Every structure is written in C-alpha cells, then in structure tokens.
Amino acid sequence: MVENRRALRFECDEKLVCKQSGVEFGATVIDISRGGMKIHSQRKLEVGSKLFLHLKDRARGRAPVKAVVRWVLLGPDYQVGLEFEDSAGKLSRRWVRKLFPDEGAAWTSGHQQRSEVRAVTSVPIVAASGFIEGKACDLSSTGASFELPQKLENTVGLFLCLPWAFLEVRANVLRAEKRGDNWLHSVQFSVMRERDKEALEAFVEHQATGGAFLN
Known part of the structure; x- marks a missing residue:
C-alpha cells in the first residue's frame, strides 16, 4: 500500500469514539492532516468501509465526522488510515480543527504541499x-x-x-x-x-x- 501525502501531518494523542453499523468502539488518533488521520483502532476495519467519528470528550465537540478506511496495518492492535469525507470547510467548523497544534491555528498551514511517498x-x-x-x-x-x-x-x-x-x-x-x-x-x-x-x-x-x- 502506498500513501501519497499532499498535506502536512501533525502528531496527535486524542481519544475517539467510532461508530460503524450501529456498533461503537474506541480509537486513538496517532496523527492528523486536513485530509484524514491515522488511528489505533480497537476493532478490525475493512478497507473501503465508512464510519462516524466523535471525540470521547464530547465537551470539546459533539458533531460526528464521516471518514472512509483507506488502509489497515495488522498488529497487536489495528493501525488504520482514514480519509475524511466531509469538506475542509465543514471540518474547519468542527472538532477536527481543535486537534491541530497551537489551538487549531496550524489548520491554516496544513494545506501546504508535501511531496512524499x-x-x-x-x-x-x-x-x-x-x-x-x-x-x-x-x-x-x-x-x-x-x-x-x-x-x-x-x-x-x-x-x-x-x-x-x-x-x-x-x-x-x-x-x-x-x-x-x-x-x-x-x-x-x-x-x-x-x-x-x-x-x-x-x-x-x-x-x-x-x-x-x-x-
């Protein structure tokens, strides 16, 4: 599997609650960009499947964010690459922006191009x-x-x-x-x-x- 990165990625350590087909399970964000995030998942996910993401701390934001699974790496837990389905404009008004450094200020620099495979x-x-x-x-x-x-x-x-x-x-x-x-x-x-x-x-x-x- 190959990932062409076109956005800056930032390390993160935030607890999520994921929901798929009516089932909720926990996950932890490893890193995040304007286009998606990498997580440790408590549940095995299939490439191409979709899910809704919430912050575990609902006080920081309650609106769900839609994402699709792009890759899965098996191990003691599951490392998963997600791509956001919501537009950047919608994400900027939700809790996703708060996960970026400097209280979300890095969101505006997160669109910079990075040529890396x-x-x-x-x-x-x-x-x-x-x-x-x-x-x-x-x-x-x-x-x-x-x-x-x-x-x-x-x-x-x-x-x-x-x-x-x-x-x-x-x-x-x-x-x-x-x-x-x-x-x-x-x-x-x-x-x-x-x-x-x-x-x-x-x-x-x-x-x-x-x-x-x-x-």
Missing part, C-alpha cells in the same frame, strides 16, 4: 546497538516507522534490509510508544550515503508502481 511494508530493520531486529511498518526516503522489542532514544544507527540492498543509516527518534511486547518507533533519517539513498528511493518507487516485494 510512504509504503506500508515489512522489510527487516536492525538497530546497530545490540543488533536488535524488528520490522518496518512503513517506509519513505526520509524516515520510517517500525517495531522493536526494545525502546530506542535520541539518535540511533539502523540497518535496512531491502530485497536487493543492505543500507546503513543514522536516524533521529521522533516518537516511541509501547505496543504489546514491542515498541513502535517513528524516526527521521539524518545521515545516509548517497548510494544508499538512491537504493531506498528505488525501493519506495518500486512499491509505488505496484512492486511485489514484501507488501
């Missing part, structure tokens, strides 16, 4: 300190999210095991959160050799054009 994948990834092995959840030419059995902090060395290349990179840890027995990390690459960068870009591009490797 992220591929949901499962390539092995190894932390150089202790050679701890895990798997990438998604990958781009500038960063990744992945699970490891131990928590990483600050700047780390990583090895990315692509089908046709073994890449060594340095990365800044942006976030690490506990998920079952593992830690889910989000990192931004800081140091990478030019040939490794070219190999990584080729892999992501291969995924973007329907490549069959490790989806």
Whole structure:
C-alpha cells in the first residue's frame, strides 16, 4: 500500500469514539492532516468501509465526522488510515480543527504541499546497538516507522534490509510508544550515503508502481 501525502501531518494523542453499523468502539488518533488521520483502532476495519467519528470528550465537540478506511496495518492492535469525507470547510467548523497544534491555528498551514511517498511494508530493520531486529511498518526516503522489542532514544544507527540492498543509516527518534511486547518507533533519517539513498528511493518507487516485494 502506498500513501501519497499532499498535506502536512501533525502528531496527535486524542481519544475517539467510532461508530460503524450501529456498533461503537474506541480509537486513538496517532496523527492528523486536513485530509484524514491515522488511528489505533480497537476493532478490525475493512478497507473501503465508512464510519462516524466523535471525540470521547464530547465537551470539546459533539458533531460526528464521516471518514472512509483507506488502509489497515495488522498488529497487536489495528493501525488504520482514514480519509475524511466531509469538506475542509465543514471540518474547519468542527472538532477536527481543535486537534491541530497551537489551538487549531496550524489548520491554516496544513494545506501546504508535501511531496512524499510512504509504503506500508515489512522489510527487516536492525538497530546497530545490540543488533536488535524488528520490522518496518512503513517506509519513505526520509524516515520510517517500525517495531522493536526494545525502546530506542535520541539518535540511533539502523540497518535496512531491502530485497536487493543492505543500507546503513543514522536516524533521529521522533516518537516511541509501547505496543504489546514491542515498541513502535517513528524516526527521521539524518545521515545516509548517497548510494544508499538512491537504493531506498528505488525501493519506495518500486512499491509505488505496484512492486511485489514484501507488501
């Protein structure tokens, strides 16, 4: 699965109540943009299905927001990519805007274009300190999210095991959160050799054009 990001995304940690086919269940927002959000869901959802979203804290806003499931990543819980069905104008008047930084002020900058392709994948990834092995959840030419059995902090060395290349990179840890027995990390690459960068870009591009490797 490939995600072409055209809007700035902001990290978030907000509890939701989702409703689908008359059934309510909980979820937590991971990040949000003007076009959609990524959530941890307590329930397995099908790609293409629709649901209504409410803030758990109804005092901050009660109107439901409509969304459609665009991708699902299975794990100890379900990581789900949602696309809003309501217009940006309607969303700006509802609780969605309040989830943006600076008390919603970042909503106006959230439409800026960002040319990036992220591929949901499962390539092995190894932390150089202790050679701890895990798997990438998604990958781009500038960063990744992945699970490891131990928590990483600050700047780390990583090895990315692509089908046709073994890449060594340095990365800044942006976030690490506990998920079952593992830690889910989000990192931004800081140091990478030019040939490794070219190999990584080729892999992501291969995924973007329907490549069959490790989806």
